[in-house]
Amino acid sequence: MDILIYSPDGKTAAYETGLAEHLPQANIRGWQPGDTAPADYLVLWKPNAEVLQPRERLKAIFNLGAGVDGVLGTRGEGAHRLPAGVPLVRLEDAGMADQMAQYVSAAALRYFRRLDDFDAQQAQAQWKFQKPNRLSDFPIAVLGYGTLGAHVAKALKTFGFPVRAWSRSERQDDSGVALYHGDAGFDACVGGARILVNLLPLTPQTVDVLNANLFAKLAQGAFLINVARGAHLVEADLLVALESGQIAGATLDVFRTEPLPADHPFWHAPRVTVTPHISALTLRDETVAQIAGKIAALARGEAITGIVDLARGY
Numbered sequence: 001m002d003i004l005i006y007s008p009d010g011k012t013a014a015y016e017t018g019l020a021e022h023l024p025q026a027n028i029r030g031w032q033p034g035d036t037a038p039a040d041y042l043v044l045w046k047p048n049a050e051v052l053q054p055r056e057r058l059k060a061i062f063n064l065g066a067g068v069d070g071v072l073g074t075r076g077e078g079a080h081r082l083p084a085g086v087p088l089v090r091l092e093d094a095g096m097a098d099q100m101a102q103y104v105s106a107a108a109l110r111y112f113r114r115l116d117d118f119d120a121q122q123a124q125a126q127w128k129f130q131k132p133n134r135l136s137d138f139p140i141a142v143l144g145y146g147t148l149g150a151h152v153a154k155a156l157k158t159f160g161f162p163v164r165a166w167s168r169s170e171r172q173d174d175s176g177v178a179l180y181h182g183d184a185g186f187d188a189c190v191g192g193a194r195i196l197v198n199l200l201p202l203t204p205q206t207v208d209v210l211n212a213n214l215f216a217k218l219a220q221g222a223f224l225i226n227v228a229r230g231a232h233l234v235e236a237d238l239l240v241a242l243e244s245g246q247i248a249g250a251t252l253d254v255f256r257t258e259p260l261p262a263d264h265p266f267w268h269a270p271r272v273t274v275t276p277h278i279s280a281l282t283l284r285d286e287t288v289a290q291i292a293g294k295i296a297a298l299a300r301g302e303a304i305t306g307i308v309d310l311a312r313g314y
């Protein structure tokens, strides 16, 4: 079996070594320009068109991340580059759900416990009581109730927040998270929320979803936590909403242009926290183990999970 690994920076050695430990019988190579040789499996992140050329024996393409917009494009424009009939498989959790729950919980608790206000007071050497928020006044809406969104929503619930979540199709569980779906459920999910968390995949339906229209549906002085993709957010709308006070603060981990350009207004916007796409890192050991397990299952003729529905875009 031949496995071909592609990374835009050409650094594939650690994945080659890791996969070889799980699949000692496989021939594993890193992609070099001009490599059009057969491969049974492709493992990649943000591929160029050349690596996606139809390849003899190709059985599956594994994306080194949960989001596949790096393959399909922001509006699905890259889907035609995929070799016909070859499944695209995304990462499922692989250690990212816990990281995401930690990051979002930290940001939400910081807003709920008014730590930003106390930081501002400390800068003035002020010892001053601030009225605490009440959990019941702090509903959190989570957009996306998939692998990561559901884990995050349930983690937020453990602190006592009223948590709502939104998905495309109807979901049911006994977590206590109030579940909404589809266009009809959107307003009920986000209406009056004090914190909005975005964990949607980037698809033609979800691009620009974080916009002025949505901000106006939230509580006055709501907070935004965007940990999905930069192209979900209409950046100019957020700057206006911060200026007006409709949005009181934003924690942003993802951006339309990454790295965030040095002259971008988010760097210095008051009450905007910028992190460099680290809310949930791709953990190499967990990732390699998951992909190797799926390759072994496919080789045995078994079905696997995590296959992207190209029509839905995620």
Ligand code: NDP
Residues within 6 Å of the ligand: 066, 067, 068, 091, 092, 093, 096, 143, 144, 145, 146, 147, 148, 149, 166, 167, 168, 169, 170, 171, 182, 199, 200, 201, 202, 203, 205, 206, 227, 228, 229, 253, 254, 277, 278, 279, 280, 281, 314
């Ligand atoms: P999943 O596919 O498991 O979940 C996606 C969720 O979004 C599902 O609940 C799905 O609904 C819902 N959804 C999709 N489209 C729509 C729509 N049009 N309307 C309403 N709901 C919709 O993805 P993951 O949870 O694994 O990952 C989510 C995203 O997180 C990734 O696509 C990626 O962009 C981002 N991410 C960011 C990272 C970071 O470090 N910042 C790290 C990892 C991921 P349904 O349940 O009906 O299918």
Ligand code: OXD
Residues within 6 Å of the ligand: 064, 065, 066, 067, 068, 091, 280, 281, 282
């Ligand atoms: C992912 C990411 O989608 O790292 O996995 O952003």
